[in-house]
Amino acid sequence: MLIPKWVTTTLFITGVGIHSYKLGFSGAINSLAGALSFAIFVFILCRLPGLINPNAIKRLGGGDYKLALGCGAWVGQENVWILMAIYTYLYALIKIVQYLLSIKRSGGRIIGNLVADLKAEVYGYGTPHREAFAPYLAAPFLLTMYALEFYNWRWF
Template sequence: MVISISVIIAVYTDIRWMIIPNWLTYTLILTGIGFYMVNGHLTQAIISCAVAGLIFFIPALFGQVGMGDVKWMAGVGAWTSIPFVLVSFAMASVIGLLHIIIMLIWKVGVKKRKYWEVRKEPIPYGVSLGGGILTGLFVINTGVMNLVIL
């Protein structure tokens, strides 16, 4: 439930203002770590948070995603697990590629803009990341992951 609500907020703010707010990301990180500290799984929460943040920090170094995406994924990692983070990252990458292709087709093909004008325009990656997270929730919670591993 917490992750789903964070997806709604992050996708909305990223579409509207191209930002994922710090109050969302830091709250997600702190409450995730706090929740698992109370339940005796503090180490898992910290490791998942760190792995998720590091995975997304690499593309942030090259300007491909913003630090809001990095912190949001770290917060998601604090609430979930490393396998969930990896599935979400993979799904977000596929969704992101489709998102970029659709946006290019829309802007160049339908809007009749020049490719060189639109190729450097930012695209809110929070949309793709949100789709990856929701797909990750579906995959992990429905047992599809077990079928993929077999």
């Protein structure tokens, strides 16, 4: 499923705009730094197999990176670490649950499945498939914004 360009563009522009409105030029720089930090973080985490081996299966599209830019722009550089932490924990939790469900479906071959999945990831065999990463990006963003509001942290 494609993420519409107007969603990601609006998210990025409003994130930079609200920081600029509240804090001036330094707010815009803060927002842009947060956007770049989170997008680079997502790129590194999700493309590690591709950085090891260029033939590895790639899962992220351009819309996912634009969504990461928009989320980082809203949170800003000061609080992007919260977004990164929530993203990492939530992504790991979802992947562990998916893996355990796949083990249950395959009849309990734990080690064989793990080795086969790692080989397919690193060496690039297997069937390439695209995965919807928007939920992995949007859920941590919403949880971060809620945490910033709930704990009265300064987010702009």
